[in-house]
Amino acid sequence: TIADARAAASKDNLRSPICCILGHVDTGKTKLLDKIRQTNVQEGEAGGITQQIGATYFPVEALEKKTAVVNADNAFKFKIPGLLIIDTPGHESFTNLRSRGSSLCNIAILVVDIMHGLEPQTLESMRLLRDRKTPFIVALNKIDRLYGWKQIANNGFRESLAMQNKGVQNEFADRLEKTKIAFAEQGFNSEVFYENKSMARNVSLVPTSAHTGEGIPDMLKLITQLTQERMAGQLMYISEVECTVLEVKVIEGLGTTIDVVLTNGRLKEGDRIVLCGTEGPIATNIRALLTPAEMKELRVKSAYVHNKEVKAALGVKITANGLENAIAGSRLLLVKEDDDEEELMDDVMSDLENLLSKISTS
């Protein structure tokens, strides 16, 4: 069982946490993600960042390079192997990434426009995060819009703030204070990250700009720190498969495919799997495990690379027969040799009611 596998796992064998980006429309969720993905060639920033299906993987080397400007003395140690960020920001993927009421999204970045404060979908995101007990940090985005802001690309926030004239610093202090009050009204204690003494008690606010890249090194360091401090127990790599269907898509030449996030364990070509369908449970065999081809692999005719086996955490596209009625948000179970397939089918379908009520309300 998953509990046995968890007990056997070691704390030194952490898997990559899965991070979702939430927030009101136009706060800069997509821009922030684009900015994090961008590699800085001049500074010799490692690639190693890989585009997956529905997610982007940042290996620890990339995180170390991207946070170097705020970790010059290397005082902060990275223990996670990497970070998987879900590509589609917003409620949809967050709510789909769940299994039996618990979220498979381990941590989240809630993006707030510093010029607008908390907006309706911000409040909705906060409710979701609270319900699912998902630890999160807040990116107070668009600091470059503070009147008179002087930018230094990709700088640490505190260093940039120190360079601003008094007027900018005052406007920032004022907006920060208003944000903290608005969070308090929602029942959250919050603190700007460099004054936050307890990430367990207070939500960290990290000012960012998706345009200038300022504050992004702080944001990546904080999300790592939050994971390592709050979640080590939940992030041990286990061999038991935990997997959720994010999207069901018809692809020319491939038929109906499912995009899944494998949050634990491994999947192999040929594996027998069980998932929810609108016409009853689906049991099928994995035909192919696909990830996007890199640009440089020019000889590859298809847009995808076939993988014999994949290991958590990652996003992957699965092709198989009989996926036409698959439901986004469904758990995907692996049928092992000694497993009773019928039992697993009942098990996976026990989620159906939840899934369908969600479909009908969205």
Ligand code: GDP
């Ligand atoms: P999303 O709806 O939350 O994904 O927001 P987008 O990433 O699409 O951004 C919405 C708009 O805000 C776009 O016009 C962006 O260029 C702009 N924007 C996003 N981040 C920043 C920022 O840090 N500074 C400024 N000045 N504009 C931003």
